[in-house]
Amino acid sequence: MENFNFYVPTHVCFGEGQIKQLTTVLKPYGKKVLMVYGGGSIKKNGIYDDAVSRMKADNFEIIELAGVEPNPRIDTVRRGVEMCRENNIEVILAVGGGSTIDCSKAIAAGVKYEGDPWDFTKDRSLVKDALPLVTILTMAATGSEMNMGSVITNLETNEKLATGGVAMIPKASILDPTYTYTVNKWQTAAGSADILSHLFECYFTVNEGAAVQNRIAEGLMKTVLEYAPIALTDPTNYEARSNLMWSSSLALNGLTRLGKKGVWSCHPIEHELSAFYDITHGIGLAIITPSWMRYILSEQTVEKFVSFAENVWDIDSNNRDPFDVANEGIDKLVESFKSWGIPMTLAEVGIDHEKIRLMSELAVKHSTISEDAFVALNADDVEKILLACM
Amino acid sequence: MENFNFYVPTHVCFGEGQIKQLTTVLKPYGKKVLMVYGGGSIKKNGIYDDAVSRMKADNFEIIELAGVEPNPRIDTVRRGVEMCRENNIEVILAVGGGSTIDCSKAIAAGVKYEGDPWDFTKDRSLVKDALPLVTILTMAATGSEMNMGSVITNLETNEKLATGGVAMIPKASILDPTYTYTVNKWQTAAGSADILSHLFECYFTVNEGAAVQNRIAEGLMKTVLEYAPIALTDPTNYEARSNLMWSSSLALNGLTRLGKKGVWSCHPIEHELSAFYDITHGIGLAIITPSWMRYILSEQTVEKFVSFAENVWDIDSNNRDPFDVANEGIDKLVESFKSWGIPMTLAEVGIDHEKIRLMSELAVKHSTISEDAFVALNADDVEKILLACM
Numbered sequence: 001m002e003n004f005n006f007y008v009p010t011h012v013c014f015g016e017g018q019i020k021q022l023t024t025v026l027k028p029y030g031k032k033v034l035m036v037y038g039g040g041s042i043k044k045n046g047i048y049d050d051a052v053s054r055m056k057a058d059n060f061e062i063i064e065l066a067g068v069e070p071n072p073r074i075d076t077v078r079r080g081v082e083m084c085r086e087n088n089i090e091v092i093l094a095v096g097g098g099s100t101i102d103c104s105k106a107i108a109a110g111v112k113y114e115g116d117p118w119d120f121t122k123d124r125s126l127v128k129d130a131l132p133l134v135t136i137l138t139m140a141a142t143g144s145e146m147n148m149g150s151v152i153t154n155l156e157t158n159e160k161l162a163t164g165g166v167a168m169i170p171k172a173s174i175l176d177p178t179y180t181y182t183v184n185k186w187q188t189a190a191g192s193a194d195i196l197s198h199l200f201e202c203y204f205t206v207n208e209g210a211a212v213q214n215r216i217a218e219g220l221m222k223t224v225l226e227y228a229p230i231a232l233t234d235p236t237n238y239e240a241r242s243n244l245m246w247s248s249s250l251a252l253n254g255l256t257r258l259g260k261k262g263v264w265s266c267h268p269i270e271h272e273l274s275a276f277y278d279i280t281h282g283i284g285l286a287i288i289t290p291s292w293m294r295y296i297l298s299e300q301t302v303e304k305f306v307s308f309a310e311n312v313w314d315i316d317s318n319n320r321d322p323f324d325v326a327n328e329g330i331d332k333l334v335e336s337f338k339s340w341g342i343p344m345t346l347a348e349v350g351i352d353h354e355k356i357r358l359m360s361e362l363a364v365k366h367s368t369i370s371e372d373a374f375v376a377l378n379a380d381d382v383e384k385i386l387l388a389c390m
Numbered sequence: 391m392e393n394f395n396f397y398v399p400t401h402v403c404f405g406e407g408q409i410k411q412l413t414t415v416l417k418p419y420g421k422k423v424l425m426v427y428g429g430g431s432i433k434k435n436g437i438y439d440d441a442v443s444r445m446k447a448d449n450f451e452i453i454e455l456a457g458v459e460p461n462p463r464i465d466t467v468r469r470g471v472e473m474c475r476e477n478n479i480e481v482i483l484a485v486g487g488g489s490t491i492d493c494s495k496a497i498a499a500g501v502k503y504e505g506d507p508w509d510f511t512k513d514r515s516l517v518k519d520a521l522p523l524v525t526i527l528t529m530a531a532t533g534s535e536m537n538m539g540s541v542i543t544n545l546e547t548n549e550k551l552a553t554g555g556v557a558m559i560p561k562a563s564i565l566d567p568t569y570t571y572t573v574n575k576w577q578t579a580a581g582s583a584d585i586l587s588h589l590f591e592c593y594f595t596v597n598e599g600a601a602v603q604n605r606i607a608e609g610l611m612k613t614v615l616e617y618a619p620i621a622l623t624d625p626t627n628y629e630a631r632s633n634l635m636w637s638s639s640l641a642l643n644g645l646t647r648l649g650k651k652g653v654w655s656c657h658p659i660e661h662e663l664s665a666f667y668d669i670t671h672g673i674g675l676a677i678i679t680p681s682w683m684r685y686i687l688s689e690q691t692v693e694k695f696v697s698f699a700e701n702v703w704d705i706d707s708n709n710r711d712p713f714d715v716a717n718e719g720i721d722k723l724v725e726s727f728k729s730w731g732i733p734m735t736l737a738e739v740g741i742d743h744e745k746i747r748l749m750s751e752l753a754v755k756h757s758t759i760s761e762d763a764f765v766a767l768n769a770d771d772v773e774k775i776l777l778a779c780m
Binding site: 003004006010015177218222223250255 | 391392393394395396397398399400401402403404405406407408567598599600601602605606608609610612613616617628629632633636637640645648649
């Protein structure tokens with residue numbers, strides 16, 4: 001196990017009705033709030049009205065930034081920073097999924113930074129301070145509600161890049177599983193695939209000895225695989241929605257990642273797809289992941305895939321060829337994604353051959369996967385992985 | 391899943407050599423330190439010298455409270471509170487295992503309370519504020535390094551009672567697995583049994599639907615069961631010590647407990663054994679646990695024990711009597727404890743029949759196990775469980 005620092009001070013208020021804690025968790029930071037949200041679904045399902053009326057009853061002053069995009073854009077971040085400065089905002093309230101929260105994180109840090117917030121994606125050390133951030137989560141997926149990460153898209157440069165810093169960790173997050181009852185099948189499937197991908201990225205790593213992390217990751221994978229199908233067929237099933245929601249936060253708050261070496265593989269590749277084609281992040285990941293798994297499966301990695309097959313899928317490996325066992329585990333994953341209604345080819349989400357080479361080169365350029373990934377990947381490798389998804 | 395609040399702001403510095411962060415994590419709170427430790431093993435293994443020399447080089451002022459007992463006593467807490475007041479202590483540094491940390495928590499809160507700190511064990515709401523606490527962990531067991539709990543013993547009244555409060559959560563904890571290399575076999579076995587017991591207490595609960603918590607608990611159980619034997623035969627095995635240490639913290643920081651109903655069963659019973667006979671806590675738990683499991687195994691609980699057998703011990707339950715499967719899981723646990731060198735009867739740790747009835751009655755009196763346990767236990771039940779351990 002590698003050395004690490006674990007620091008997750010987010011106060012998580014989990015469960016139905018936890019919105020009752022909203023003003024209590026906001027108040028220590030001030031009463032001038034920038035409320036950030038996305039396309040307006042929170043106005044349909046009542047979350048907007050509930051949050052606003054509670055804040056107004058407690059004399060909060062609310063400025064709104066609506067319309068954050070599914071892959072949140074740097075222009076929106078810049079606009080948010082300006083709004084905070086013009087209105088002397090004291091605390092940011094993000095109401096939404098990972099995109100809204102990521103955007104709010106960049107705004108929060110941007111307010112305390114003199115330059116352009118896009119700089120954060122090039123140099124994380126510039127994230128030194130930030131306005132306090134509180135979140136109300138409406139989708140189980142990115143884990144952004146309980147970590148320091150943020151992914152921002154620049155459509156001018158076709159870049160979708162990650163940044164982050166301790167100052168960006170939400171002070172408090174309200175996680176009410178009933179808020180995800182209205183998340184549709186597509187987004188539920190995409191969110192669940194995103195959670196799994198976070199777990200895979202942390203699980204399939206070079207170094208060993210991090211058993212705690214691996215066993216927790218396997219436990220969370222099993223939970224997602226058990227409950228995603230239930231949430232898809234029975235969207236108001238509280239048990240399913242609550243387990244998916246808590247899995248999303250724990251999958252990416254450091255528990256499964258810290259103490260391990262290396263960088264992620266599928267996310268840098270998917271970020272290129274989203275940057276050029278603006279596709280749903282979790283869907284892109286679901287398409288890429290099995291192709292990546294089969295591409296890197298080798299004598300060097302097979303043992304890890306056998307663990308995956310045994311511990312996550314309960315596949316018996318006794319007296320069997322480890323490659324058969326490994327492939328059976330990957331097959332099971334593909335079956336699951338398909339059964340969730342996820343299209344398993346790039347063609348189905350509108351991506352043709354045109355930019356495959358360019359995206360492959362940029363995935364390598366924008367990350368260190370050619371050096372630090374579980375299996376190092378150069379542009380040719382990425383291209384082969386993507387071509388196998390066509 | 392029940393509603394819950396998760397708030398664990400402890401900055402964990404994990405890994406070999408993390409003592410280098412000691413003065414950095416202390417400094418925000420002040421330079422007048424009460425250094426609390428136990429029987430002096432930290433003077434033999436060099437941890438004391440290393441910590442003191444680092445603090446002195448940075449001009450910290452150190453007052454020492456040495457000799458904290460294995461079951462820390464309220465008298466020592468009172469003495470610590472006085473020392474803090476006399477010396478205007480700004481921050482407490484606990485160096486040791488759970489006993490030293492628990493004692494330090496009670497001191498930290500005691501300083502900010504006008505009455506007697508023993509009151510905290512009768513009314514947790516009295517724990518309103520506390521001096522900041524930093525810990526250096528030297529034993530993997532109680533999880534006190536990353537939570538708000540504290541267990542204190544009053545030898546005058548033969549009471550060993552738990553208390554706790556948010557103010558008691560350590561601000562930072564240095565977890566260096568090499569510091570546990572010198573922990574002897576007895577204490578390593580006891581500590582591992584204590585970790586397992588925390589997981590069992592949270593796992594065997596009435597309500598269902600908390601799959602995330604259950605899968606994480608199973609993963610941590612597997613980790614402890616894999617690495618305890620390795621640490622016992624190869625005490626300087628870093629992989630084993632690091633996985634045990636990180637398991638100890640995560641087993642009791644809320645991850646496996648929150649979102650579930652009910653109170654613990656074996657701990658209240660063991661606390662009576664320790665209060666009357668001052669035995670090693672983890673050993674007491676290891677003796678009681680299998681007896682408790684067999685006593686409460688019934689048509690109502692068998693399903694949970696089958697999950698335990700399947701998911702933790704990889705026992706195949708297909709076409710088998712669930713009670714056979716359940717008992718096989720419990721048998722495996724007993725075998726493990728025995729193989730770790732733990733005596734599995736009360737007689738072997740010097741406990742005879744004399745106080746069994748009294749301790750059974752007090753276990754019920756000092757807790758709510760007669761109402762809120764996984765299976766409700768009255769004094770007769772506890773007596774039968776203890777008699778089965780003779």
